[in-house]
Amino acid sequence: MSVTTVFGSIDNYDKGGVEITGNEEARDYLFSNMFEVAGNAAPWERIVIAKNLENTIECIRAEGDSPWYICSHDETALLMQGKMEAHFIKPADSGLAPAEDKEGSVRLSGRPEGQVMGHVKASRGHMVLLPAGAAYQFRAGELGVILLQTLLGDESIQKWAEICQH
Amino acid sequence: MAATAEQINELPVLTEAHRESAPHPVTGYKGFEIGSFKFQRDEYFARIQCPTATHVMDVENFLRSMVRDVAWGFFYGWVNFDEVFGTVNNYGSVDVFMGAYNQGYKDSGTDFTERFETEVLLACFKSLLSDWTNACFNPFAAPLETGSARGPKNGSNDEAVNFQRELADRFVSLPGDSPVRSDENGRSVNRQFADVDQSEPEVHAEPGFEGQLAGFSLFRYLSRSPVTWNPSIVSVVRSSAYCPTSEEHILPVDHGNDRVEWFIQMSDEITWRVADKNTAAPMSVVTMKAGDVSCMPADIRHRGYSPKRSMLLVWENLTPGLEIRYAKGELPPVPASF
Numbered sequence A: 001m002s003v004t005t006v007f008g009s010i011d012n013y014d015k016g017g018v019e020i021t022g023n024e025e026a027r028d029y030l031f032s033n034m035f036e037v038a039g040n041a042a043p044w045e046r047i048v049i050a051k052n053l054e055n056t057i058e059c060i061r062a063e064g065d066s067p068w069y070i071c072s073h074d075e076t077a078l079l080m081q082g083k084m085e086a087h088f089i090k091p092a093d094s095g096l097a098p099a100e101d102k103e104g105s106v107r108l109s110g111r112p113e114g115q116v117m118g119h120v121k122a123s124r125g126h127m128v129l130l131p132a133g134a135a136y137q138f139r140a141g142e143l144g145v146i147l148l149q150t151l152l153g154d155e156s157i158q159k160w161a162e163i164c165q166h
Numbered sequence B: 001m002a003a004t005a006e007q008i009n010e011l012p013v014l015t016e017a018h019r020e021s022a023p024h025p026v027t028g029y030k031g032f033e034i035g036s037f038k039f040q041r042d043e044y045f046a047r048i049q050c051p052t053a054t055h056v057m058d059v060e061n062f063l064r065s066m067v068r069d070v071a072w073g074f075f076y077g078w079v080n081f082d083e084v085f086g087t088v089n090n091y092g093s094v095d096v097f098m099g100a101y102n103q104g105y106k107d108s109g110t111d112f113t114e115r116f117e118t119e120v121l122l123a124c125f126k127s128l129l130s131d132w133t134n135a136c137f138n139p140f141a142a143p144l145e146t147g148s149a150r151g152p153k154n155g156s157n158d159e160a161v162n163f164q165r166e167l168a169d170r171f172v173s174l175p176g177d178s179p180v181r182s183d184e185n186g187r188s189v190n191r192q193f194a195d196v197d198q199s200e201p202e203v204h205a206e207p208g209f210e211g212q213l214a215g216f217s218l219f220r221y222l223s224r225s226p227v228t229w230n231p232s233i234v235s236v237v238r239s240s241a242y243c244p245t246s247e248e249h250i251l252p253v254d255h256g257n258d259r260v261e262w263f264i265q266m267s268d269e270i271t272w273r274v275a276d277k278n279t280a281a282p283m284s285v286v287t288m289k290a291g292d293v294s295c296m297p298a299d300i301r302h303r304g305y306s307p308k309r310s311m312l313l314v315w316e317n318l319t320p321g322l323e324i325r326y327a328k329g330e331l332p333p334v335p336a337s338f
């Protein structure tokens, strides 16, 4: 018997949902679909699709080159659709990195000066470490979807009413 | 409810080691006792007795529940083997209960709970698992991948029941951290993920930055998971832990949350039956397909059904003491409102 593992994409996904059988509401599950969220997003917007106190998972529509970002703590990027490169620079100006207690990543005004650390080339299903203190940029040659493991910060957009079943 | 919770909070912690009987003359299985609980198995069933009630479960389902309870170190909160029997993790001690989270038992006063020191209970459950698991049965495998646990005692399968899950400290593939999975380290591709792309990302670190950049294929990693319903940890960002797992057939426990957790369905499909944590009353059915995201609120229990082996990202918050803040009502059971 041949098997087919089903993955989704912005152009091809099937959404499940919540059926209530007791005394509560569907909105309690904050149910959404990452491909629907990315399909309706502007490139590189970071839309919170999961939140647990300060921790978030943010959904990103990857298209072209992203801004440069830096963060005081690690983050990870899981590519759920497409191909991308993540480029890293160690900033020459140590003042560029946010304070240690600053949560979430900070957008930089442009490519920072500093030493090139390298890059990671990823395709669907690959996960990339975005190490603390390294400036990074995503480059997506084709439309993609990234899930960012991070903390709620300046770039995080919460719009639960728009994305969740209710 | 409040009075019950207070009574349970005052339970003494039992520290006495468990007792084992000689093997049964006909079936060959030992009986186990800890505190006032007695565990026996025959060819088909596990039989659990406490001062207020007797409970029977299909032995395969019982062993599948038990192996996970042990492998997870009693996990977060409630591990309900079924709607009657299970454990609650107090992180240092563990409650074993019969009917304590079932409205019928509560109403009739036949619920029963005893509290054990974690290590003492773990030793009992490990010994039971070793004795009751036959050579041809792997309780971590999907039913189509393993033989039956039924029948009289027939060898053992300690290698399977002692399976250690892989826990990254920071990020899989970093030097000194949890490794990627490959044929070389005994992790071959599962039959149900034969079509999953096996490429790894290209990591190009400039001289001086080797070991600081990292990437790996999570889909390849999960396609090579030898077990079902048994999360690994692949990345930790402060208290945020990615705990992906491969799922096939039925989650052998109703996990009762003591904190919020999230599910991100990465491939295929799982249907979750959700019930009230305290009463076991049905609350909802949540069907998740590839790309779907859903939280599991802190006041529910859930059991998943995965018709094909699927990839699920379970997302946890590792902050110690969260369970107390939810139990006291300091934190709402749903993590965002709109």
Ligand SMILES: [Fe+2]
Residues within 6 Å of the ligand: B255, B261, B296, B302
């Ligand atoms: Fe769970």
